[in-house]
Structures are given as C-alpha cells and as structure tokens.
Amino acid sequence: MPYASTAAQLAVTSHFPGKKPLLISGPCSAETEEQLLATCTQLAATGRVDMLRAGIWKPRTKPGMFEGIGKPGLPWLQKARELTGLPTTVEVATPQHVEDALAYDVDVLWIGARTTVNPFSVQALADALRGVKVPVFIKNPVHPDLELWLGAVERLAQAGVADIGLIHRGFASYGNTEYRNAPMWHLPIEMKRRLPELPLICDPSHICGNRTGLAAVAQQSIDLDFDGLMLESHIDPDNAWSDAKQQVTPQRLAELLDSLTWRQHTSTEQEFLDKLAQLRTQIDQLDDEILHLLGRRMQVSESIGRYKKENNITILQARRWNEIMERGLRKGDQLGLTDSFIRHYFDAVHLESINRQNSVMNT
Known part of the structure; x- marks a missing residue:
C-alpha cells in the first residue's frame, strides 16, 4: 500500500503550534539553573525565538560523558517558560521521560535520532503518549533509513498523537566529512513529498557540528521550503558541557537569523x-x-x-x-x-x- 494512503488512514495532521518559520532555540544541555535561565531570557529578549529547547536527558556515545542533568533540570525549564512566556520543548527517550516532562508542563516533546532508529523504543514512547494531547517532533534516524522515519510517524499516529512534526538533523556517515551529520537533502525532500501536511524543520546545529556552517545550512533549508529551524544557543558556548563547537550566543543567533533570506512558498502575482x-x-x-x-x-x-x-x-x-x-x-x-x-x-x-x-x- 502506498505510504500516502496509510498516512491518510491514520489521520496524520498538520495543526502544529507556532508560525512559519517556527524558530526553536536553547542550549544543547541544561547545565545549571543560572545558565539555563540566562540563556532563555536573552533568547526571548531578541524577539526572534518562538520556542525554547534544552537537553534534559542526553543519549551519549560512551559512558562517562555528560548525559544531562536529568529530572532536576525540568523545574528550571518550567521557570524559563514562566519568565519568558515562551513554550518549551525537550527530547524524550523513555516513557518515564514523557511522564516527567509533562509533569513540569513541557509544551512540545521531540524524539531524538538515536531513539527513532529503534522501533521498540519508538513504540514504547507511542504507548506512553496514548491519550495524551501533546505535539511531538520526530527527528530522522541516525542512519539514512527513510522507512524508519516513516515508521515512527505511523507508530505515533496509531497511538492517537494528533500533532506530529519532523526534524531533519542529518545522517551519520563514517569518517571525516564536511558535516558532522551529512544533510542528504533528498531524504527530507522525499519525506516532504510523502507527508506534505506535516511541518518539517531543520536542525543545522547537528548537521554542521560547528558554528561556521550554520547560516549556509539554514539558508539551504529555507530555500527548500522547510517550516522552521532548531538552533542551539548558550550564553558561554566555548565552555558548554556538551556540543560546544556548534552552539552560538543569543546575540550571535539573532545576527544569524537576520542574515537569512526568508522566502515565500509561492506568489499570487x-x-x-x-x-x-x-x-x-x-x-x-x-x-x-x-x-x-x-x-x-x-x-x-x-x-x-x-x-x-x-x-x-x-x-x-x-x-x-x-x-x-x-x-x-x-x-x-x-x-x-x-x-x-x-x-x-x-x-x-x-x-x-x-x-x-x-x-x-x-x-
């Protein structure tokens, strides 16, 4: 059966919060209450951010790496929401993460690339979200498997998640390349073709793995009619506890966004x-x-x-x-x-x- 028919039967919808472009920013990881609140209030002051993000739980490659502050960081994020008036989003990888995030009023959840790659994990999250009215973004799986990405959409839709969005964060490839995660633009384009009603945003931070390429990747996604951007920001990027090289200050983020050319989908002329x-x-x-x-x-x-x-x-x-x-x-x-x-x-x-x-x- 063609995937479009399956998606239609599952009633995958497009009523996602926010506007186009939807701009999400915040630190890779919530490290301390002071760091998180300072970053979020500065981002809100730029007037360019629609939603705050922060990594609470961090799936890392090796044990001993900083794996996130965990549940104690959720009250900090809740306070940032109260101070700025901006909605919040965090990554969840287990049913317990879902329960904890919702207990602290997180507005939007996202499923990370290392979770999307595992159907058992996605199904566990879908079961935890059954009956819960919360929007969920799904990042592409770590490796370039379009069917896994589509399968994650199906699992959440079958569980009754009404508002689903997609995040393109690039795909892992062996060896040193121009990107931390190769964009492989043809894959998100194919997702957009198959599921045109679902919002699709780009995560240049994880595609680039550095600050220098952020603007070029962001502009490419805009030119391809993506619906928004997720960019990591930190008040002191060089001393960040995770992914220091790809984060920018709130001021630099505002400058980057101002440098982009935002294009229309079409014209009435x-x-x-x-x-x-x-x-x-x-x-x-x-x-x-x-x-x-x-x-x-x-x-x-x-x-x-x-x-x-x-x-x-x-x-x-x-x-x-x-x-x-x-x-x-x-x-x-x-x-x-x-x-x-x-x-x-x-x-x-x-x-x-x-x-x-x-x-x-x-x-």
Whole structure:
C-alpha cells in the first residue's frame, strides 16, 4: 500500500503550534539553573525565538560523558517558560521521560535520532503518549533509513498523537566529512513529498557540528521550503558541557537569523505564475524526451545482453564501464554539469542496464 494512503488512514495532521518559520532555540544541555535561565531570557529578549529547547536527558556515545542533568533540570525549564512566556520543548527517550516532562508542563516533546532508529523504543514512547494531547517532533534516524522515519510517524499516529512534526538533523556517515551529520537533502525532500501536511524543520546545529556552517545550512533549508529551524544557543558556548563547537550566543543567533533570506512558498502575482507555468512546461517536455531516450538506451542494453548470452560473455565489462564514466565526466564538464551529478546519473543508468542484461541472460 502506498505510504500516502496509510498516512491518510491514520489521520496524520498538520495543526502544529507556532508560525512559519517556527524558530526553536536553547542550549544543547541544561547545565545549571543560572545558565539555563540566562540563556532563555536573552533568547526571548531578541524577539526572534518562538520556542525554547534544552537537553534534559542526553543519549551519549560512551559512558562517562555528560548525559544531562536529568529530572532536576525540568523545574528550571518550567521557570524559563514562566519568565519568558515562551513554550518549551525537550527530547524524550523513555516513557518515564514523557511522564516527567509533562509533569513540569513541557509544551512540545521531540524524539531524538538515536531513539527513532529503534522501533521498540519508538513504540514504547507511542504507548506512553496514548491519550495524551501533546505535539511531538520526530527527528530522522541516525542512519539514512527513510522507512524508519516513516515508521515512527505511523507508530505515533496509531497511538492517537494528533500533532506530529519532523526534524531533519542529518545522517551519520563514517569518517571525516564536511558535516558532522551529512544533510542528504533528498531524504527530507522525499519525506516532504510523502507527508506534505506535516511541518518539517531543520536542525543545522547537528548537521554542521560547528558554528561556521550554520547560516549556509539554514539558508539551504529555507530555500527548500522547510517550516522552521532548531538552533542551539548558550550564553558561554566555548565552555558548554556538551556540543560546544556548534552552539552560538543569543546575540550571535539573532545576527544569524537576520542574515537569512526568508522566502515565500509561492506568489499570487499572475505574471510570475504564468512565466513559471511556461518554464515548467518546458521541463515536462524535456523530461519526456529524456525518458524516451533512456527507454531506447535500455532496449540497446537488452540487445547487448542477448548477444553476450549467445557468446557466453560476462555482463560486467569493467574497462567499458570506465570508458563510459570518463566520457560522461568530460561531456558533463563541457555542459556545466557537476562530477557528482554525472557519477550519480551514470551509476543509476549502469545499474539498470546490468539488471536488464541479467534478466535477459537468465530468462
């Protein structure tokens, strides 16, 4: 069954609190009452934040790392809510976390990436939330598995959670890269395509793992029509007890937000709509031509597969594949296409060609 149909049957809704863009900020971890209250009051004073966040429980990689202040931090967050008038949100990973957070009037909960990856944990949270009217954000799982992310939405929807939102915080990848967690933008875009009614916000702090890339990642998400941002802020980032490199002061956060270009989803100007329709018609026509050409290419691949079968020749011809890729890269460069796109394109075409020839050989 297509996922869209399943989502419709589960009545996944979009009445999420706040506005677009929804801006959430606060420290990675609540460390002391003074630190949390000072950060939250300064954030509120900027006039740019809609919701306060703070890590109360922190799932960490190794024992001995700071794993959050725990339940004693909840009264601090409750006091920040009273002082600023802003709603609050925290990450929960166990049913007890849910119970404790709600006891201290936390307005919105979120499920973290290391919990989303485990269906047993998500189901336990869904059971704990059954009958509770509280909005819940779901972060993408640590590794790039779209079905796990969708499965978490289903589990909460089946438990009757009416207001569900999504947070894109990037995906873990082995080795040193440009990002702490690779954004892999095609995955949140696919989530938005499948579940267009659910608000989707971006967490540049966890994608970047540093301060320098925050603005660029935030702007990319805005350009992709995300519904908001979650950014970590601390009054003294360099001395934060967790994730010091990716946090910014409330003042720097305000400057960062002011530097962004906030875009509209569409326009009511008829001239714009007419011109866009013309260009999209051209795109549709070109896509049709490309698909027809790809169809013809696969027919030739099948002919090659039959010829190889008749002569008992292997499907994979590494030298020929290298020639195709090198030729494609040269041609792509002449046409202004990136190497990354050409490699992805030819990898996909080559895999389909292999599948076609394999089918011919084994029929």
